[in-house]
Amino acid sequence: MYILVESEHVIRIPPHRLGENLDEVIESLAYETIEGRVESFPREQVRDPAERKYLIVMILSWEKVGEGVIIHGDGAVYQKVRYTALAFHPRLHEVVDGSVVSVLKFGAFVRFGPLDGLLHISQIMDDRIDVDLDNQRCIGKDTKRVLKKGDKVRARIVALSINDVDPRKSKIGLTMKQPGLGKWEWLKETGGGAS
Secondary structure: OEEEEEEEEEEEEOOHOOOOHHHHHHHHHHHHOOOEEEOOOOOOOOOHHOOOOOEEEEEEEEEEEEEEOOOOOOOOOOEEEEOOOOOOOOOOOOOEEEEEEEEEEEEEEEEEEOOEEEEHHHOOOOEEEEEEEOOEEEEEEEOOOOEOOOOOEEEEEEEEOOOOOHHHHHHEEEEEEOOOOEEEHHHHHHHOOOO
């Protein structure tokens, strides 16, 4: 899920910042322009397009590569940087631990790492479900099990489409209907244990 990546990126240093300490400017612009971006592995490394993308969470180190370039008519300096970063790389069929952040009439959103996935109402449990929107919870009609906002869960990623422009709008589908998955309290009851 979390990986270390090494890559390069070109940072645009605007003309009005050229009088400042260049290393400090590059560092702040690198954090601003690289962190939160979606990047892709080359096709040779990862064949499945859904699993090719990853989200840059945090730059751990960086260094300038060569001299900056000025483009005629722009006035800015374009500086290439090489960086090492912590990245979030969800994969299909991966088991994730997360927290329920909201309950809607069609299911619950679960936050795992920096992203949210949808746990559709049909994928919560093997039971018919009533949704109590006022109290942000889903209730099994026969089992009386309750899934509510704030609950810790273990789920499996069953659909994955990372949004390049706005990673928070990515489409990630989850399920808890397989053995070893579910709300942590349910797993403890059945001996499937979540630690």
